[in-house]
Amino acid sequence: xxxSKEISQNETANLISKKAMVVVAHADxxxxxxxxxxxxxxxxxxxxxxxxxxxxxxxxxxxxxxxxEIAAIRRKEQIEAGHVLGLKDVAFLDYEDSVLExxxxxxxxxxxxIRKYRPDVLxxxxxxxxxxSHYGLGHPDHIAAGEAAMAAVxxxxxxxxxxxxxxxxxxxxxxxxxxWIIGAPDSDLWVDVSxxxxxxIKALLKHSSQMSRADEKTKEMMYSGRRERAEGKGxxxxxxxxxxxxxxxx
Numbered sequence: 001x002x003x004s005k006e007i008s009q010n011e012t013a014n015l016i017s018k019k020a021m022v023v024v025a026h027a028d029x030x031x032x033x034x035x036x037x038x039x040x041x042x043x044x045x046x047x048x049x050x051x052x053x054x055x056x057x058x059x060x061x062x063x064x065x066x067x068x069e070i071a072a073i074r075r076k077e078q079i080e081a082g083h084v085l086g087l088k089d090v091a092f093l094d095y096e097d098s099v100l101e102x103x104x105x106x107x108x109x110x111x112x113x114i115r116k117y118r119p120d121v122l123x124x125x126x127x128x129x130x131x132x133s134h135y136g137l138g139h140p141d142h143i144a145a146g147e148a149a150m151a152a153v154x155x156x157x158x159x160x161x162x163x164x165x166x167x168x169x170x171x172x173x174x175x176x177x178x179x180w181i182i183g184a185p186d187s188d189l190w191v192d193v194s195x196x197x198x199x200x201i202k203a204l205l206k207h208s209s210q211m212s213r214a215d216e217k218t219k220e221m222m223y224s225g226r227r228e229r230a231e232g233k234g235x236x237x238x239x240x241x242x243x244x245x246x247x248x249x250x
Contacts, residue, residue: 006190006233018044021119023051023110023149025100025141026059027078031204033182034123035085036193036226037239039200042086049117050082050090051110053145058097059210071097073209081206084199089117100140102127102147108163110152115171122176123241124149126183133185146181153179154246176246184242193226194236 020041022030030038030050041048056074057067075092082090093109100106114122127146129138153176156162160173167173180189193200201222205215213221226237 006192006235006238017047017118017120019047019049019117019119020121020123021049021051021114021117023053023113023122023124023145023152025053025125025139025145026097027052027056027074028081028204028207028210029125029142029145030123031081031200031207033125034180034239034241035081035203036196036200036237037123037191037241038085038087039196039203040191040193043196047088047117048085049088049113049119050078051113051149052078052090052092053095053106053110053148054097054100054141055092055094056097067097070209074207077207077209081203084203084206098139098141100144102144102151106144106148107151107156108166110149111156111163112166112169112171114152114157114176115166115174118174120177121180122149122153122178123180123182126181126185126242130183130185138183142183150179178246179244180241181244182241187240187242189241189243190229190233190235190238191241192230192233192235192237193239194230197223197226197237 022034022038024030038048055071057071059074060070078090091113095106125142125146127143127150158173158175160167201219204222205218211218226239229240230236230238
């Protein structure tokens with residue numbers, strides 16, 4: 001395994017456009033998984049776009065709440081969280097919650113967003129079950145979103161002959177430089193988010209419909225998780241990823 005590292009400003013300066021895209025299944029997935037990193041990138045004047053694969057319509061234990069009502073609430077919460085972080089945009093693909101599959105349709109829809117926003121870095125969820133952690137019992141939508149996103153990056157968004165209708169719609173092919181995977185068991189990228197924890201948690205707390213803990217417990221959960229990942233790295237708080245450099249294989 002290569003040595004662990006934190007991505008440096010010198011490395012990010014070598015990317016073409018300083019644009020990033022986060023592809024996840026649900027509203028709040030990115031806030032739980034990588035919002036410190038996103039807050040940091042936005043503070044460095046990156047253009048960051050979220051792509052939400054599902055409508056979040058199953059995310060309520062309230063039996064009086066309809067799917068349409070919770071979907072509308074979660075959409076609003078995600079937009080508000082995006083404002084806190086400084087996102088450029090949030091795209092909603094509106095697939096049904098809890099039954100997401102890494103289908104060709106989903107792959108094409110994600111590829112369309114990649115071609116539209118043209119990110120250097122795409123961040124998504126680990127596309128498999130890690131049976132040695134709580135991810136082993138993770139949401140199948142997270143796995144599906146990660147697999148579809150990675151397939152959209154390579155080779156779908158790159159190749160003009162794949163889904164040629166996208167080209168007819170005006171979406172030129174685009175080659176993503178890097179993919180960063182949330183929740184990978186063999187992370188090799190540590191991002192120092194020590195100066196961005198307050199923004200990260202403020203964004204997460206916008207998802208009030210999904211909060212089963214009191215605010216203080218949510219804050220401590222976020223701080224303790226990032227503190228644990230930073231141990232031995234010379235950082236107070238860190239978020240971790242598996243980093244794939246696409247240009248080396250394409």
